[in-house]
Amino acid sequence: xxxxxxxxxxxxxxxxxxxxxxxxxxxxxxxxxxxxxxxxxxxxxxxxxxxxxxxxxxxxxxxxxxxxxxxxxxxxxxxxxxxxxxxxxxxxxxxxxxxxxxxxxxx
Numbered sequence: 001x002x003x004x005x006x007x008x009x010x011x012x013x014x015x016x017x018x019x020x021x022x023x024x025x026x027x028x029x030x031x032x033x034x035x036x037x038x039x040x041x042x043x044x045x046x047x048x049x050x051x052x053x054x055x056x057x058x059x060x061x062x063x064x065x066x067x068x069x070x071x072x073x074x075x076x077x078x079x080x081x082x083x084x085x086x087x088x089x090x091x092x093x094x095x096x097x098x099x100x101x102x103x104x105x106x107x
Contacts, residue, residue: 003091004102008024008029008101010099014031016033016034017034017058019053028042030053030062031092032057040089041073041090045064045067050066060073071086071087076089091104
């Protein structure tokens with residue numbers, strides 16, 4: 001299977017530990033630069049159906065602002081309740097200043 005990457009933003013548009021919401025083919029995605037890496041995670045909390053990009057990023061996790069569930073940016077797995085289901089994470093490539101994301105799920 002061929003993985004198709006699409007440009008979502010410029011690397012220079014991302015601030016450290018500040019999620020940026022983008023849409024790819026109608027799918028909401030939160031793009032996060034933290035600790036020198038860039039991650040893409042489904043932007044809707046699996047517990048409360050709210051945007052994760054409105055939450056805080058710390059220690060490789062993004063926190064849902066509504067109930068405090070934290071999701072690992074690498075795996076999408078929640079670290080504790082109230083969320084019990086992971087959210088999808090997506091492959092990211094950096095080409096120059098371009099941040100490219102594929103909707104092919106990594107987890």
